[in-house]
Amino acid sequence: EPEVTQTPSHQVTQMGQEVILRCVPISNHLYFYWYRQILGQKVEFLVSFYNNEISEKSEIFDDQFSVERPDGSNFTLKIRSTKLEDSAMYFCASRPLGGYTFGSGTRLTVV
């Protein structure tokens, strides 16, 4: 069964550093998403990406965040200057016209 693949599974970074989280969506999917989940809290929508541009973003997705699909297969989330409160599980998801497939997540720890 096709999977959404995320790397790394766990990343530790120092506060203020840039971090790039990587995702390989399912190849024939059209819509791509990033969600995050702070430990013990709800899964929160960050951004959706369609037709090579951001289609929706939440208030969490401020100027410190950016997304790219540089080569038609990878889908990345960049945090320019990480803060302690960015520590969370970050989930990538993709879908065709129908339902979602989520990746297994990257646990980001900012120290």
Next chain:
Amino acid sequence: DAKTTQPTSMDCAEGRAANLPCNHSTISGNEYVYWYRQIHSQGPQYIIHGLKNNETNEMASLIITEDRKSSTLILPHATLRDTAVYYCIVRVSMNYGGSQGNLIFGKGTKLSVKP
């Protein structure tokens, strides 16, 4: 905010049916009911969705009341591996072209399946 209300937690004996309720009294005519689950910080997993008819797949059954204000997800023979947080989400169908589709997660129901 999530447009659904679910119990915070439920227990179920292994091998028995797990019935997870969801209230969505403000659901609109074009909104579907989606169910996802999350097993211990893994990525959410799609289970089933429906509009007004009852639905069944290899994972579960979805029973939607006639007035569509509530629904029940049924796991017919719960196993220990079904222990997870179950999310009921209402939103317009994703079976169309367009840019919408983000999911709004509530707190869900933590289902504990016990031996």
